Amino acid sequence: MKAVYGSRALNKNNYHTILDSMSELPFEVFIVGHSCGLSDRTLLKTIFEHDNCIGIKIYHRGNEHDHFIKNISISRHFTDKAKLRDKILPFDQDAVIPQS
Numbered sequence: 594m595k596a597v598y599g600s601r602a603l604n605k606n607n608y609h610t611i612l613d614s615m616s617e618l619p620f621e622v623f624i625v626g627h628s629c630g631l632s633d634r635t636l637l638k639t640i641f642e643h644d645n646c647i648g649i650k651i652y653h654r655g656n657e658h659d660h661f662i663k664n665i666s667i668s669r670h671f672t673d674k675a676k677l678r679d680k681i682l683p684f685d686q687d688a689v690i691p692q693s
Contacts, residue, residue, distance in 0.1 A: 608636070611636075611640070612639070615639075615640065615643050615645055615646070616645065617645075618645065619645045619646075619647045620645055620646060620647065621646070621647055621648045621649070621650060622640060622641065622646060622648070622649045622650070623650050623652065624649065624650065624651045624652060624663060624667070625652045625690055626652070626690055628666060629663060629666040629667050629669075629670070630666060631669065634669075634670055637667075637670040638670045638671070638672070641667065641670050641671060641676075641677075641680065642670075642671060642672065642673060642676055646680060647680070648680055648681075648682050649667060649680050649681045649682060650682045650685070650688060651663045651664065651667075651681070651682070651684075651688065652688045652689065652690045653684075653688060653689060653690065654689070654690055654692070655689050655690075655692075657684050660684045661684075664681055667681060
């Protein structure tokens with residue numbers, strides 16, 4: 594799937610490219626540095642709750658608290674909380690965002 598960043602997804606061609614790609618094969622979402630705030634709610638809800646989304650891996654800033662905060666932000670995009678529990682992968686201490 595092609596990467597689309599933030600509000601660029603509102604571009605009709607990019608949005609439809611993502612929707613078409615999601616329907617083809619199972620995929621995993623990697624969250625790296627995105628706040629997962631409400632400004633991208635429709636897009637994130639569509640991606641996260643899609644049947645082909647097999648997991649959401651959160652890259653964090655080196656601690657469980659950052660992972661927990663991202664987890665809460667992501668949970669706001671789910672209507673189906675059972676899917677939320679199935680899809681968000683547990684804290685991985687090695688999934689650290691490198692800081693310069």
